[in-house]
Amino acid sequence: MTxxxxxxxxxxxxxxxxxxxxxxVVVSAFFITPADSVQGDSVRIMYAxxxxxxxxxxxxxxxxxxxxxxxxxxxxxxxxxxxxxxxAEVGVLFMAMTLITGSLWGRLTWGTFWQWDPRLTxxxxxxxxxxxxxxxxxxxTDPRQRASRSSVIALLAVLEIPLVxxxxxxxxxLHQEASVLNTDGDVRLDGxxxxxxxSGVVAFTLIFVWLVxxxxxxxxxxxxxxxxGLDAAITARRAENSAGVTA
Amino acid sequence: MTSVAGDTAIxxxxxxxxxxxxxxxxxxxxSVERGELVALRGANGTGKSTLLRLCAGLVPLARGGATxxxxxxxxxxxxxxxxxxxxxxxxxxxxxxxxxENVAFTAQLVGASPNDxxxxxxxxxxxxxxxxxxxxxxxxxxxxRTALASLIVxxxxxxxxxxxxxxxxxxxxNELDVILxxxxxxxxxxxxxxxxxxxxxxxxxRTVTLSGGCVTSDVSSKFGVAQ
Amino acid sequence: MNTIVAVxxxxxxxxxxxxxxxxxxxxxxLLVLVLFAVALDSEALLLRAAAGLVxxxxxxxxxxxxxxxxxxxxSDAAMDSLLACTAQPSRVFYGKALSLFVQLxxxxxxxxxxxxxxxxxxxxxxxxxLLVTVVVTATGGxxxxxxxxxxxxxxMTGRDSLLPLLALPVLAPLLIAASRAxxxxxxxxxxxxxxxxxxxxxxxxxxxxxxxxxxxxxxxLTESDS
Amino acid sequence: xxDLGFILASWLITLGSIxxxxxxxxxxxxxxxxxxxxxxxxxx
Numbered sequence: 001m002t003x004x005x006x007x008x009x010x011x012x013x014x015x016x017x018x019x020x021x022x023x024x025v026v027v028s029a030f031f032i033t034p035a036d037s038v039q040g041d042s043v044r045i046m047y048a049x050x051x052x053x054x055x056x057x058x059x060x061x062x063x064x065x066x067x068x069x070x071x072x073x074x075x076x077x078x079x080x081x082x083x084x085x086x087x088a089e090v091g092v093l094f095m096a097m098t099l100i101t102g103s104l105w106g107r108l109t110w111g112t113f114w115q116w117d118p119r120l121t122x123x124x125x126x127x128x129x130x131x132x133x134x135x136x137x138x139x140x141t142d143p144r145q146r147a148s149r150s151s152v153i154a155l156l157a158v159l160e161i162p163l164v165x166x167x168x169x170x171x172x173x174l175h176q177e178a179s180v181l182n183t184d185g186d187v188r189l190d191g192x193x194x195x196x197x198x199s200g201v202v203a204f205t206l207i208f209v210w211l212v213x214x215x216x217x218x219x220x221x222x223x224x225x226x227x228x229g230l231d232a233a234i235t236a237r238r239a240e241n242s243a244g245v246t247a
Numbered sequence: 248m249t250s251v252a253g254d255t256a257i258x259x260x261x262x263x264x265x266x267x268x269x270x271x272x273x274x275x276x277x278s279v280e281r282g283e284l285v286a287l288r289g290a291n292g293t294g295k296s297t298l299l300r301l302c303a304g305l306v307p308l309a310r311g312g313a314t315x316x317x318x319x320x321x322x323x324x325x326x327x328x329x330x331x332x333x334x335x336x337x338x339x340x341x342x343x344x345x346x347x348e349n350v351a352f353t354a355q356l357v358g359a360s361p362n363d364x365x366x367x368x369x370x371x372x373x374x375x376x377x378x379x380x381x382x383x384x385x386x387x388x389x390x391x392r393t394a395l396a397s398l399i400v401x402x403x404x405x406x407x408x409x410x411x412x413x414x415x416x417x418x419x420x421n422e423l424d425v426i427l428x429x430x431x432x433x434x435x436x437x438x439x440x441x442x443x444x445x446x447x448x449x450x451x452x453r454t455v456t457l458s459g460g461c462v463t464s465d466v467s468s469k470f471g472v473a474q
Numbered sequence: 475m476n477t478i479v480a481v482x483x484x485x486x487x488x489x490x491x492x493x494x495x496x497x498x499x500x501x502x503x504l505l506v507l508v509l510f511a512v513a514l515d516s517e518a519l520l521l522r523a524a525a526g527l528v529x530x531x532x533x534x535x536x537x538x539x540x541x542x543x544x545x546x547x548x549s550d551a552a553m554d555s556l557l558a559c560t561a562q563p564s565r566v567f568y569g570k571a572l573s574l575f576v577q578l579x580x581x582x583x584x585x586x587x588x589x590x591x592x593x594x595x596x597x598x599x600x601x602x603x604l605l606v607t608v609v610v611t612a613t614g615g616x617x618x619x620x621x622x623x624x625x626x627x628x629x630m631t632g633r634d635s636l637l638p639l640l641a642l643p644v645l646a647p648l649l650i651a652a653s654r655a656x657x658x659x660x661x662x663x664x665x666x667x668x669x670x671x672x673x674x675x676x677x678x679x680x681x682x683x684x685x686x687x688x689x690x691x692x693x694x695l696t697e698s699d700s
Numbered sequence: 701x702x703d704l705g706f707i708l709a710s711w712l713i714t715l716g717s718i719x720x721x722x723x724x725x726x727x728x729x730x731x732x733x734x735x736x737x738x739x740x741x742x743x744x
Contacts, residue, residue: 006729008743026711041702045710052714090721097717101710108703125643132640139630140267142307145697152691153626153640159687160644167647167676171654207718214725217743221732224740230265230309234460237273241459305554325697328558339555341546343488355480356559381491401559 006217014210021203028196036193042108043193049101051200053123055208056098059091060126060157062212063133067154070147078223079216081147084154085137086215088130090208095127118172122165129157143223256281256316256405256436257302263310264297271297273460274311279438284431287440289457295440296336298457299407302438303333316404332403334411338394342383346373346393349382353397367396370426372419388414399426406430408439477560481569485543486576494542495577499535500584506531507588517594524593525656528585529612529649532578536616536645537638539577540624543570548628557696564689567621571688575617582609586656595660604670605659611677612652618681619644622688625695644684651676 007015029047036043066084075081102120103113114120137150257279264272272294279285287295300306302315304324313320318327340349347368354364368378371392382390391414398406406427412420427437456464489495510527514520520527547553560566586609589595597605623641630636651673658670738744 004730004733005726006733006743007726022715026715029711030707035702041704041707044707048711048714093717093721097714100713104706104710108706125646128639128643132636132643135636135639136626136630142265142309144307148694148697149626152695156622156644156687156691159683160647163647163680163683164643167650170672170676171650211718211721211725214722214729218725218728218732220742221729221736224736225732226265226268227740228736229268230263230270233265233268234263234270234273234310237270237460241273241461241463303554303558325693329561331558333554333558335551335554337551339552340550341484341488341552342550343491343546344484348487352480352484353555353559356477356556358476397555403558 006214006221011210011213014206014213018203018206018210021199021206025196025200025203028192028199033193033196034190039109042105045101045105045108047196047200049098049105050197051204052094052101053098054201055204056091056094056123056126058205058208059087059094059212060130062087063091063130063154064158067151070151071155075144075147075151078143078147078220081143081151082216082219082223083212085134085150085219086212088133088137088154089215090211092127092130092134094204094208095123095130099123099127116168116172118165118169121168121172122161125164126157126161129160133157143226254281255279255314256283257438258314259298259301259311260313261311262298262301262308262313264294264301264306265309266297266306270309270460272301275457275460275462276311277455277462277465279436281436282431282434283453284427284437284451285439286451286454287438287457288442288454289440290442293457294460295457296409297460299333299409299438299440300335302327302405303331303335303407304328305333330403331405331407332398332401333407333409334394334398335409338382338390339397340382340390340393343381345379345381346385346389346396347378349393350396350400354400357401359400359402363400364396367399370399370422371396372422388416388419391415392419395423395426402435404435406435406437406439408437410441411439412441477562477565478569478572481556481566482572482576485546485570485573488546489573489577495539495581499538499542500581502538503531503535503581503585504588506534507585507592511592520593521595522662524589524595525660525662526649526653527593528582528589528656529652531585532582532612532616532652533642533645533649535581536574536578536620537641539574539581540620540641541634541637543574543621544624544628553628553696563693563696567625567689567692568685570624571617571621571685574620575613578613578616578620579609582613589660597659597661601659601661601667604667604674605656607674608652608655608659608670608677611674611681612648612655614681615648615652615677615684616645618684618688619648622684622691622695625688625692628696648677648680651680 025047029044033044033047035041039046063084066080066087070080070084073080106115107113133150133153136153137146139146141149255278257277259275259277261274261276262272263270263274275294275298287298289295297306301308301313301320304315304318304320304327307324308320315327316330318324318330320327341352344352347364350364350367351361353359354361373389373392373396377385377389382393385393391411395411408427411423415423427439431437453465453467455462456466507527510523510530511520514523547556556566557563586605590597619641623637623644626640627636654665655670655673655677658665658667658673733741
C-alpha cells in the first residue's frame with residue numbers, strides 16, 4: 001500500500017493546533033476585542049495583517065538561510081534547497097496577502113491604498129524579487145542545478161533588499177510631506193488586543209511550518225519521481241539495446 | 248600539468264546521464280589510459296556525444312561513477328573544464344570575428360604566442376585569405392578547421408572530439424589523423440566519435456562501440472579491425 | 475588582467491562590427507525619451523522628470539545590451555570554450571562587465587545630451603563634475619548587475635522574459651540613486667548639490683557590492699545543464 | 701461595525717488564500733504520492 005499523502009502525525013498535530021488557534025483569533029478579532037481609540041474598527045484588519053507580514057518576512061529569512069546552508073554543503077543534500085523553495089512559495093503568497101490587506105487598512109486609516117513609505121516600498125520589491133526567484137526554480141532541470149542556480153538568486157536578494165531599503169529611506173527622507181494620519185500601524189494595544197495579535201502570530205507560524213513541511217515534501221516527491229522515472233527509462237533503454245543485438 | 252590520478256584519463260563506471268528525463272547514457276563503463284587514442288563508434292542517438300559532454304563536465308552525472316583526469320565528476324564537474332578540450336557539434340566560434348581572431352583569442356586566454364596561432368592555422372591548411380574571413384562567412388568545413396586550430400593552441404590534456412572528420416576534405420582528414428596521433432605522442436589523450444567504420448579501424452588502435460547508451464564492444468588492435 | 479582586457483576587447487570588437495548599439499539600442503532609447511515626452515505632455519513636468527526618464531531609458535536599454543552580450547556567447551556555444559580556457563571565471567565576468575560599461579557609458583552620454591536638447595535640462599559649472607561622476611558610477615553598477623543577471627539567464631530557456639523580471643528589482647536602488655543625483659546635477663530645486671554627492675556614495679557602494687558579488691557568483695552560474 | 705466590508709475582505713483574502721494553498725498542496729501530494737514507492741519517502 002502506498003501512503004497517499006505527505007502528512008505525518010507531527011504535521012497533523014501542527015495543522016490541528018493551527019486551526020484551533022486561528023479559530024480563536026478570528027472570534028476574538030471580530031467579537032471580543034474592542035475597537036481601537038485611534039484606528040477604530042479597522043484595527044481588526046491588523047490581527048490578520050500583522051501575523052501575515054511577520055510570516056512573509058520569516059519566510060524570506062528562512063529561504064536566505066536555507067540557501068546559505070545549501071551553498072555551504074555545495075548542494076550535496078537537496079533538503080536545504082527544498083526548504084528554501086517551499087519557504088519562498090509560501091512567502092510570496094503571504095507577501096501578496098500582506099500587501100493587499102495592508103492597502104485595505106491604509107485606505108481606511110490613511111485614506112489611500114498605497115503610500116510610498118520605505119517599509120511598503122521595500123516589501124513590494126521583496127515580493128517582486130521572490131516572484132523572480134520562483135520563476136527560476138520553475139525551470140525544469142536537474143535538481144542539483146536548480147539548487148545551485150536558485151541559491152545564487154536567493155543570496156543576491158539578501159544583498160539587494162538592504163540596498164533597496166536604504167535607498168528608499170534616503171529617498172523618502174528628502175520629501176517633507178505630512179502624513180495623512182500620524183500613525184504607521186504600531187498602535188498602543190491593551191492586554192486582550194495584544195494577546196489576540198500574539199495568538200495570530202503563533203497560529204500563522206504554525207500554518208507556515210505546516211505549509212513548508214508539506215511543500216518541501218512535494219518537491220522531494222517530484223525529485224523522487226524523476227529518479228523512479230529514470231530507473232524505468234534506463235531499464236527500457238538497456239532492454240531495447242540487447243533486443244537490437246540479438247535481432 | 249601533472250595530476251594525481253596516475254595513468255587513467257577517463258574512468259566511467261555505470262555512468263548514467265539524463266537529459267530531460269531520458270537516459271542518453273544508460274550505464275556506460277569504460278576506462279581510457281593517458282596517451283591513448285580512442286574512437287567511439289555507434290549509430291545516431293547511442294550516446295556518443297553525451298559521453299563526450301559528460302567527460303567535459305558539461306552535463307551532470309545522474310548515476311554511477313565518472314572520473315576524468317583525477318576529477319570526480321559527481322563531486323565537481325566544473326573543475327575538469329580547464330583540463331579538457333571539447334569540440335562539440337557546435338564550434339564555439341564568434342561569427343563576427345575572423346578565423347584568425349578566433350584562434351588568437353583562445354591563444355590570448357591560455358597564454359600561447361602568436362607563433363602558435365600561425366602554426367596551428369598552417370597545420371590545418373587555413374590559408375591567409377581564409378584567416379581574415381569572418382567565421383560566420385566560412386564554409387562548415389572551414390569553421391571546423393578553425394575550431395580544431397583553437398583546440399591545438401589550447402594544448403588540453405584530454406581531447407574530446409565530436410565527429411571531427413565530418414565536413415573535412417580528404418587532405419584535411421589525413422592531416423587531422425596526424426594531428427591526433429601527434430597529440431597522443433606528446434602525452435594528451437584523445438577520444439573522438441565517428442560513424443565511419445574504416446576510419447575508426449585504420450587510424451585508431453582502439454575502438455569502443457556504443458549502443459543504447461551503453462558500451463557494447465571494446466576492441467584494441469595494432470593493425471586495425473577487420474569488418 | 476590579460477583575460478579581462480582580452481574578453482572586453484573581443485566583445486567591443488564584435489560590437490563595433492555589428493553596430494548593434496548604434497543601429498538598434500540608441501534609436502530605441504531615444505524613442506523611449508520621445509514617447510515619454512508625448513505621454514507626459516507638459517514641458518514643466520518633463521523638465522522635472524528628465525533625470526528619472528533618462529535612467530529609465532538606460533535601464534530598458536541595458537536589458538537589450540545584456541541580452542546581446544550573452545547571445546554572442548551562447549549562439550555557437552563559445553561560452554563553454556571561453557570558460558574552459560580561463561582559470562578564473564571572475565575575470566571573464568569583469569571582462570564582459572568592462573565591455574558593457576563602455577557601451578552603456580556611450581549610451582548614457584547620448585541620452586544626457588538628448589535630455590538637454592529635448593527636455594531643456596541644463597548643466598553648468600561644477601554640476602558637470604557631479605553629472606560625469608554619476609554617469610560613471612551608475613553605469614558601473616548597471617554593467618556589473620547586467621553581466622551578473624545576464625549570466626544567470628544565459629543558459630536558461632525563456633530568458634528574454636526572465637532577465638527584466640530578475641534584474642529590474644535589483645536595479646531599483648540604482649535607479650533611485652542615479653535619478654536623484656542627476657536631478658541635482660540638472661539643477662533641480664528639490665535636491666541640492668551636496669545631496670547629489672550623497673547619492674553618488676550610494677552608487678559607489680552599489681557598484682562595489684555587485685561587482686564583488688558578481689565575480690564570486692559567476693562560476694556556479696555558468697554551469698550548463700544540457 | 702464600521703467598515704465591515706474592508707475588514708471582512710481582508711480576512712477572507714487571508715484565510716482564503718491560505719486555505720487554497722493548503723488544499724492545492726494536499727491534492728498535489730495525493731497525486732504525486734502514488735507515483736513514488738513508500739520505501740524511498742523519507743517521512744514514511
